[in-house]
Amino acid sequence: MTGDPARLQWPSSVPPPAQDGWHWTFSHVSELPRARAQLRAGLAAEAVPDDPDAAERDEAVVLAFDEMASNALRHGGGGVTARVQRTARAWLVEVCDEAPSRPPEPAVDRDPSQGGLGLYLIAEMSDAHGWHLDETTKSVWALLPRR
Numbered sequence: 001m002t003g004d005p006a007r008l009q010w011p012s013s014v015p016p017p018a019q020d021g022w023h024w025t026f027s028h029v030s031e032l033p034r035a036r037a038q039l040r041a042g043l044a045a046e047a048v049p050d051d052p053d054a055a056e057r058d059e060a061v062v063l064a065f066d067e068m069a070s071n072a073l074r075h076g077g078g079g080v081t082a083r084v085q086r087t088a089r090a091w092l093v094e095v096c097d098e099a100p101s102r103p104p105e106p107a108v109d110r111d112p113s114q115g116g117l118g119l120y121l122i123a124e125m126s127d128a129h130g131w132h133l134d135e136t137t138k139s140v141w142a143l144l145p146r147r
Helices: 029-046 054-076 118-125
Strands: 019-026 080-086 090-097 128-134 137-145
Touching (some): 019 029, 019 054, 029 054, 029 080, 054 080, 054 090, 118 137
Antiparallel strands (some): 019 080, 080 090, 090 137, 128 137
């Protein structure tokens, strides 16, 4: 992690338009392994043949998805929905929960062994990231490269 102070806060902004993809609704973290497997299979089916970096990029999408969804389930409250959709050059990973008063807060001055570094990792891997509110729902999103 770079420790860049600009990365400590996630910007408040809406994600770019996206289309197609996969959607899930979660009530417990125990549902995440199935969703990760579905996402891996879907991304593999979408991969361009003979792309030597596809597996690494796909794993970055799965990691971002898992971190964001598990954060929402642990800290967000209410029903959690997640989607992974495509834009022209990236995968949009977006997770929504019902805790609009709690923006994404990367851990500060915490021992790495206690966790809390997922938002930093997602910020490092993504082309863009942010969050926004829609009535009673908070949306946290990240764009990860497709090709």
